Amino acid sequence: xxxxxxxxxxxxxxxxxxxxxxxxxxxxxxxxxxxxxxxxxxxxxxxxxxxxxxxxxxxxxxxxxxxxxxxxxxxxxxxxxxxxxxxxxxxxxxxxxxxxxxxxxxxxxxxxxxxxxxxxxxxxxxxxxxxxxxxxxxxxxxxxxxxxxxxxxxxxxxxxxxxxxxxxxxxxxxxxxxxxxxxxxxxxxxxxxxxxxxxxxxxxxxxxxxxxxxxxxxxxxxxxxxxxxxxxxxxxxxxxxxxxxxxxxxxxxxxxxxxxxxxxxxxxxxxxxxxxxxxxxxxxxxxxxxxxxxxxxxxxxxxxxxxxxxxxxxxxxxxxxxxxxxxxxxxxxxxxxxxxxxxxxxxxxxxxxxxxxxxxxxxxxxxxxxxxxxxxxxxxxxxxxxxxxxxxxxxxxxxxxxxxxxxxxxxxxxxxxxxxxxxxxxxxxxxxxxxxxxxxxxxxxxxxxxxxxxxxxxxxxxxxxxxxxxxxxxxxxxxxxxxxxxxxxxxxxxxxxxxxxxxxxxxxxxxxxxxxxxxxxxxxxxxxxxxxxxxxxxxxxxxxxxxxxxxxxxxxxxxxxxxxxxxxxxxxxxxxxxxxxxxxxxxxxxxxxxxxxxxxxxxxxxx
Amino acid sequence: xxxxxxxxxxxxxxxxxxxxxxxxxxxxxxxxxxxxxxxxxxxxxxxxxxxxxxxxxxxxxxxxxxxxxxxxxxxxxxxxxxxxxxxxxxxxxxxxxxxxxxxxxxxxxxxxxxxxxxxxxxxxxxxxxxxxxxxxxxxxxxxxxxxxxxxxxxxxxxxxxxxxxxxxxxxxxxxxxxxxxxxxxxxxxxxxxxxxxxxxxxxxxxxxxxxxxxxxxxxxxxxxxxxxxxxxxxxxxxxxxxxxxxxxxxxxxxxxxxxxxxxxxxxxxxxxxxxxxxxxxxxxxxxxxxxxxxxxxxxxxxxxxxxxxxxxxxxxxxxxxxxxxxxxxxxxxxx
Numbered sequence: 001x002x003x004x005x006x007x008x009x010x011x012x013x014x015x016x017x018x019x020x021x022x023x024x025x026x027x028x029x030x031x032x033x034x035x036x037x038x039x040x041x042x043x044x045x046x047x048x049x050x051x052x053x054x055x056x057x058x059x060x061x062x063x064x065x066x067x068x069x070x071x072x073x074x075x076x077x078x079x080x081x082x083x084x085x086x087x088x089x090x091x092x093x094x095x096x097x098x099x100x101x102x103x104x105x106x107x108x109x110x111x112x113x114x115x116x117x118x119x120x121x122x123x124x125x126x127x128x129x130x131x132x133x134x135x136x137x138x139x140x141x142x143x144x145x146x147x148x149x150x151x152x153x154x155x156x157x158x159x160x161x162x163x164x165x166x167x168x169x170x171x172x173x174x175x176x177x178x179x180x181x182x183x184x185x186x187x188x189x190x191x192x193x194x195x196x197x198x199x200x201x202x203x204x205x206x207x208x209x210x211x212x213x214x215x216x217x218x219x220x221x222x223x224x225x226x227x228x229x230x231x232x233x234x235x236x237x238x239x240x241x242x243x244x245x246x247x248x249x250x251x252x253x254x255x256x257x258x259x260x261x262x263x264x265x266x267x268x269x270x271x272x273x274x275x276x277x278x279x280x281x282x283x284x285x286x287x288x289x290x291x292x293x294x295x296x297x298x299x300x301x302x303x304x305x306x307x308x309x310x311x312x313x314x315x316x317x318x319x320x321x322x323x324x325x326x327x328x329x330x331x332x333x334x335x336x337x338x339x340x341x342x343x344x345x346x347x348x349x350x351x352x353x354x355x356x357x358x359x360x361x362x363x364x365x366x367x368x369x370x371x372x373x374x375x376x377x378x379x380x381x382x383x384x385x386x387x388x389x390x391x392x393x394x395x396x397x398x399x400x401x402x403x404x405x406x407x408x409x410x411x412x413x414x415x416x417x418x419x420x421x422x423x424x425x426x427x428x429x430x431x432x433x434x435x436x437x438x439x440x441x442x443x444x445x446x447x448x449x450x451x452x453x454x455x456x457x458x459x460x461x462x463x464x465x466x467x468x469x470x471x472x473x474x475x476x477x478x479x480x481x482x483x484x485x486x487x488x489x490x491x492x493x494x495x496x497x498x499x500x501x502x503x504x505x506x507x508x509x510x511x512x513x514x515x516x517x518x519x520x521x522x523x524x525x526x527x528x529x530x531x532x533x534x535x536x537x538x539x540x541x542x543x544x545x546x547x548x549x550x551x552x553x554x555x556x557x558x559x560x561x562x563x564x565x566x567x568x569x570x571x572x573x574x575x576x577x578x579x580x581x582x583x584x585x586x587x588x589x590x591x592x593x594x595x596x597x598x599x600x601x602x603x604x605x606x607x
Numbered sequence: 608x609x610x611x612x613x614x615x616x617x618x619x620x621x622x623x624x625x626x627x628x629x630x631x632x633x634x635x636x637x638x639x640x641x642x643x644x645x646x647x648x649x650x651x652x653x654x655x656x657x658x659x660x661x662x663x664x665x666x667x668x669x670x671x672x673x674x675x676x677x678x679x680x681x682x683x684x685x686x687x688x689x690x691x692x693x694x695x696x697x698x699x700x701x702x703x704x705x706x707x708x709x710x711x712x713x714x715x716x717x718x719x720x721x722x723x724x725x726x727x728x729x730x731x732x733x734x735x736x737x738x739x740x741x742x743x744x745x746x747x748x749x750x751x752x753x754x755x756x757x758x759x760x761x762x763x764x765x766x767x768x769x770x771x772x773x774x775x776x777x778x779x780x781x782x783x784x785x786x787x788x789x790x791x792x793x794x795x796x797x798x799x800x801x802x803x804x805x806x807x808x809x810x811x812x813x814x815x816x817x818x819x820x821x822x823x824x825x826x827x828x829x830x831x832x833x834x835x836x837x838x839x840x841x842x843x844x845x846x847x848x849x850x851x852x853x854x855x856x857x858x859x860x861x862x863x864x865x866x867x868x869x870x871x872x873x874x875x876x877x878x879x880x881x882x883x884x885x886x887x888x889x890x891x892x893x894x895x896x897x898x899x900x901x902x903x904x905x906x907x908x909x910x911x912x913x914x915x916x917x918x919x920x921x922x923x924x925x926x927x928x929x930x931x932x933x934x935x936x937x938x939x940x941x942x
Contacts, residue, residue, distance in 0.1 A: 035939050180937065225941040231934060241933055248929060255694045257686075275918050276925025277932065280694055282914075285719040289686035292679065296659070296690030299677055300698070304690065322680050412938065415929045449675035449691075449698055452654045457623070457670050459678025460662075469625065470670065 002209075003216045009068030010174060010220055011076030014166070015093045016085030016106075018051050018061045021163035025083075026063025027407075028167060032180045034232035034409050037222030038067040041515065042407045043075035043588070048262070048345045055109075055117035060092040069221040073373075073515030075406065077590040081173075083166055085109065085140075088118035099132045104169060106162070107137035136213045140165055147203035148196040157193070161200040168204020175219040178205060226411060233410040235374035235403035236263070239307075239333060240270035242381025244277055245415060246331075247303050249382065250389045251422040255297035256281045256305045257290040259312060262345040263401040264335040267307045287315035291332065295319060298328040299458075301425060301448035303385055307333040309401075310352050311342065317360050320394055324364050324484060326458045327435075327444045329388035329395075333381070336400040336511075338586040347586030348401035350511050353565040356396045357540045363481045365488040367391070368540040370398040372514035375410040377403060380537065386421045391491055392443040398539070400561070402512045402588045429453035434468030442487035444468075493538040495545045504530030504603045506553035508578065510539060510566050513559055513589055520594035529602050539569065547574040554603045557581050559594050613650035618643045620653060623673040634785035634811035635664060638732060639671055641788065642701075645795040646674070649699070657698045659688040661708040664739050664813070665732035668703035682713025685720040688727050693911045699799070702729045707737050710746040710766050721775040723910035724803040730795075731808050732785075733768060736817035754816075768808045769888035769902055773881075778803040780884065780903040784810040784825050790836065790899060797901050803909050824897055833892050837900035842873035845896045852895070859886055861895060878904040 012029070016022045023044055030042050043064040052059030066076035081102040084090035086109040097103065110125050124130050125137055144162040153161075164185075171178055178201055185197045208214055233241075247254035256279065258268040272281040280302070284290040287308060294304030308316065313334050323330045336352045338344025356368045367387050371380040377399055384397040426432070426445035434456045435444050447454045456468065464471035465479055498506070500521050509517045514535050521533040534549060536542065550556050550570070556578040558567045564580030571578065581597040583589055621643040629635045646656060656674035660666035662681035669676025675698075679687045684702045692700045709717050709731050720727065736754070737743040743756040747768065751760040772780045779801040783791040791809065798805035810821040824833045835845045835852065843852035844864070851873035853862045862868055877883055884903035891897060926932075 031937055035937060037939060037941065227941050229934065229938050229940050231938045233935075244932065245929060253694065255690060257690055274932065275921030277927050277929070278918065278922065280914060280918060282690065282693060284686065285715055288683060289689070289716055289719070292683040292686040293690030293693070295679070296677075296687035296692075297694040299687070300657075300691045300695035302694045318680055319683065326677075412933050415933065449657045449695065450654050452652070455654055455656075455674050455676075457625075457676035457678065459660075459669070459676075460680055461678065 002214065004175065005216050005218050007218050007220055008070060009066065009072065010081070010218060011064065011066045011079040012081040012083070012170065012174070013062055013064040013079040013093060013096070014083045015060055015062040015089035016163070017054050017089070018047060018049065018059045019054065020061070020085045021160070022061045022063050022085070025163045025167045026065060028181045028184060029170065029176070030065055030407060031184070031232055032171070032176045033065065033067045034230070035180055036176065037225065038220055039070065039072050039223045039409060040065060040067040040232070040407070041072055041075045042066070043402070044405045046346055053117070055086055055088055055114050057088050057092055057118050060089050062089070062093060067220055069223045071223065073518045074588075074591060077592050081170075083170065085163075085166070087114050087120050087124065090124060091118055091120060094130070097133060101133050103130065103133050103135045104166070105135065105137050106140045106166070108139055108141040110137070138169065138207075138213070143203060143207060144200050147199045151192040151196050153192065153196055157196070161196050164197045164200040165204035168201040169208040171201075172205045172208035173214060173217050175217055178202065225409070228411040230409050230411055232407050233375055233378070234405060234407040235371070235377045235399055236266040236335070236405070237270060238375055238377035238410065239371070239381045239397070239399060240267045240274070242378040243271070243305060243331065243385065244274055244279060245378075245418060246382040246385025249418060249420045250303060250385055251420070252389065253302040254279045254305060255294060255302040256307065257284050257293035257297070258282070258307045259284050259287045259290045261287075261309045261312050263337055263404045264307045264309045264312070264333070266404070267333065267335075287312040288319060291316040291319040294330060295323055295328060298323070298330050299449070301446070303329055303331065303389060305331045305333070307335070309335045309337045310339045313352055313355060320366065321360050321362060321364050322460045323394035324360075324366055325460050325463070327392045329392055329446070331384045331388050331395050331397060333384070333397045333399065335404045336398060344586040346401065348512065348588060349561050349584065349586060350400055350513075351562040351565065351584070352398065353539065353562065354568065356398060357569060363485065365485050365540070366394045366396060367488055367491055368396045368398065369538050370511040370536070371403055372511060372535055372537060374403055374406050374408050378410070382418065387491060389423050390421060390443065391441050391487060392446060393488060398511060400512050425451070426454070427451055433466045434458060435463050435466055442483065442490060489541050491541055493541055493543050496534045496536065496543045496549050498532045498534050498549060500525055500532035501530045502532065502552060504532070504554060505598060505601055506532045506534055506550065506556045507594070507598065508534050508536065508550070508556055508558045508566070508570070510536045510560070513561065516589040516591050516594050517559060519591045520598055523591070523595055524598045524602075529598065531598055531602070536566070539566070542569075542573055546570070547576070550574055550576045550578070555579065555601055557597055557601050559583070559589055559597060561588070614652050616647035616653065618647050621646045621673050623671050625670045627671050628667065629664060630815050632814040633664070634734065634813070635668070635732065637785040637788075638730065638791070638809055638811060639668065641791045642730070642795060643672065645792050645799065646672070649799055651699050655697065655699050656701065657691060658701045658703060659684045659691065660703040661713055662739070663705040663708045663737075665703050665705040665811070666708060682708055682711070683716060684708070685713060685716035685727070685729070689720055689723070689725045689910070692725050692727055693914050696726070696911045696915055700727045702727055704729065704731050706731065706733045706735060706745045706747040706768070710768060710771070718771070718775040721772055721777040721804050721806060724778050724907055726802055726804070726909040726911050728798045728805045729807060731768060731806070732811040733808055734811045734813040734817055735820050736813050738813045738816050742816035767888060767891065770885070772806040773884050773888050773903060777806045777903065778905055778907050779805040779901070780888065781805070781901045782808045782810070782897070782899055784821060784899070785812060786825060787899070794900060797904070801904060802906055824892055833896050835890070835896040835898045837876045837887070837898050837902065839876055839878045839901065842870040842875050844870055844873060859890060859895065878902075881905065
């Protein structure tokens with residue numbers, strides 16, 4: 001009888017060739033684990049190439065999952081278990097594994113021909129290089145072949161089932177039920193592949209239970225969650241849902257103009273499937289048509305939306321200026337990735353902050369907000385629509401590749417509990433002026449074409465205050481520049497709330513660094529350091545108490561996945577000399593890296 | 608609700624209160640005047656018109672028409688109009704553009720708009736020059752043209768706009784000239800009536816930077832001999848009835864009528880024929896008279912209608928319940 005050991009949390013990583021189905025295995029493990037009630041965070045990491053040459057380092061695709069019986073905030077710094085489908089996957093990932101960690105390898109691939117493809121000179125299974133780990137070689141190919149025998153599958157088709165065999169092994173190892181995945185296989189595959197994949201999954205599970213390779217298995221109890229209905233959610237999913245809910249709360253149709261780009265395309269895919277909710281999606285001929293079609297839809301009384309990533313943002317810049325000048329509501333979502341140029345399309349970065357805040361011709365202010373976690377993408381997407389329609393302005397919502405593809409459990413809100421912000425289109429003919437102002441928000445009226453008596457013209461030329469007629473008057477131009485700036489500056493933004501200590505060291509973050517900073521700050525505080533965490537969701541305008549909060553601390557550090565862009569904004573607006581903690585590797589911060597920075601910058605108090 | 612009646616307008620109802628800032632003598636005035644006249648007689652409520660433009664002299668057009676108007680950015684009017692029409696199929700959407708705006712910076716949007724067949728009416732003012740930027744050659748300028756940016760003469764091979772439009776599978780292609788009052792109105796009426804992207808090329812004179820650009824075709828004395836006024840179902844005859852167009856193999860040729868050759872021997876115009884459209888689009892002076900009127904008209908499903916059909920079908924068969932959308936397929940409950 002094998003023993004079952006209860007643990008608080010587990011970090012596991014699946015790695016293989018791009019074609020090995022590692023993302024499927026990872027997301028299946030995730031869904032099963034979410035339904036068991038564990039807290040979790042995931043990190044899929046894949047190459048830009050769809051199928052790089054098999055067996056090479058360039059082709060390695062990975063999926064890391066952290067699950068626990070308590071609140072967690074990151075996918076984990078280093079896994080304790082690694083499933084490696086070939087030597088390249090082992091080589092690319094072994095350095096991250098905890099000492100004493102478990103390595104399950106696909107034995108048949110550990111041959112000279114495969115070693116050559118990834119530059120390994122001796123067999124790691126017997127050269128002693130894995131001595132620090134518990135290595136379990138499994139002949140996945142042979143076992144899978146035996147499992148699907150008689151179903152008439154070709155050799156290649158049989159080969160494709162081996163990821164489910166590996167998944168079955170891990171399900172046994174971490175006491176996960178197979179039902180969720182079996183249901184998914186049944187819905188996804190036709191016979192005989194349905195039967196083959198289910199057989200492979202079960203065979204892997206039974207193999208792990210029967211053979212003497214594993215001496216114990218692990219269980220992770222459900223975490224104590226607040227009552228409610230939960231689902232697992234990825235950042236791009238949450239963004240798409242938030243946009244639909246936002247449009248509904250505004251009471252206007254949602255129109256998406258988008259051009260496919262990694263890692264934003266999934267939002268287009270999700271929204272294209274939400275037609276029954278009245279969502280209109282337009283796959284444009286390019287990034288510029290994507291945003292300008294959305295502006296056209298906003299002119300017509302929809303909430304225009306465009307979704308993209310860095311290079312696409314660059315192309316949309318002129319059109320953002322048009323939306324600023326014509327004061328039309330518009331939501332621009334930038335799923336940031338490694339740059340500049342094509343950069344690192346599938347890797348994460350936060351290097352478009354300055355572009356978003358400052359990067360347009362002319363004095364061209366617009367609000368910029370950023371989501372901190374996959375589920376926060378939902379809230380910030382609703383908020384983007386609210387700001388856009390309330391203030392008649394384009395809004396940039398920043399997320400990144402790490403949030404977009406990462407996932408976590410989400411307590412699904414009751415739609416009726418989300419406050420509505422209904423749009424009132426202007427219909428009053430008497431005294432109508434296209435650029436009159438709401439005294440509170442400074443928003444101009446939104447008029448739907450088709451409204452009798454309000455025919456008017458707008459455009460990118462400078463507007464005369466009030467009438468909106470073309471004006472080249474010097475004083476008017478300066479007034480309008482200031483008015484547009486004042487409108488954005490006057491957007492009501494929630495105050496910063498600090499987690500942790502008052503005084504000492506403050507760690508300021510924005511966007512997807514939330515989890516790593518939160519965990520590192522808590523660990524530092526447990527170790528006796530005096531440190532607080534402030535996470536900025538509204539980057540432009542900044543929360544009104546930013547200056548005051550930052551001044552309460554002796555020192556402020558800002559970990560960012562760029563060379564210090566928020567630091568520049570904070571210095572610009574507060575004159576506080578925040579210290580940058582940059583990381584620009586296409587990878588998220590590890591908790592340990594933030595902790596190191598905290599220790600380095602800690603404020604030692606005089607006794 | 609009262610029964611909607613076709614509104615009665617005059618041209619004046621479509622004149623805005625803005626001072627027109629085109630140069631005196633510019634061909635744009637004539638086009639504006641014909642458009643206002645045609646808009647007034649279409650029976651469409653004024654508030655249902657949306658005039659979209661890009662950048663250039665022609666793109667000032669919306670400011671001068673008393674309707675909804677949007678002067679956007681260079682080259683992008685087609686994309687703005689596509690978003691507007693797709694989300695608001697009830698509107699009558701017109702795009703005013705020029706040879707630089709539509710064929711240079713906006714070329715990509717133009718071909719995709721035509722391919723999709725969004726129900727828009729495009730008026731392309733072709734004056735073969737950049738006017739607003741003060742006289743550089745354009746994508747329709749002739750080879751050898753000396754301008755500020757081509758002091759030794761242009762070496763760019765020009766576009767034939769109608770051929771380009773047909774290459775992008777335009778469902779409606781027509782041509783007229785700023786100073787042709789009656790013919791221009793006919794073409795605008797036909798464009799308004801056509802469901803799909805109506806591509807109208809209007810030869811227009813820029814009297815400051817490219818004066819007399821079209822005189823060789825449009826001067827009264829030569830007009831009849833150098834323009835071919837097309838009529839659907841009628842033989843292609845020009846030159847005061849003395850000349851016709853005949854097909855020799857796959858190529859058109861100009862023939863003198865008489866001597867046994869009659870109108871019955873001439874090519875008969877068929878607006879719905881793609882191949883004939885391609886021939887007409889490539890006919891240019893001086894080898895041929897330039898075809899005027901509707902070169903091609905072949906209705907097919909419009910993009911905006913199909914988008915809205917899909918939306919209606921999805922709404923009819925699917926759920927609009929937001930809560931179930933948020934919940935998705937796999938949930939768990941914590942009590």
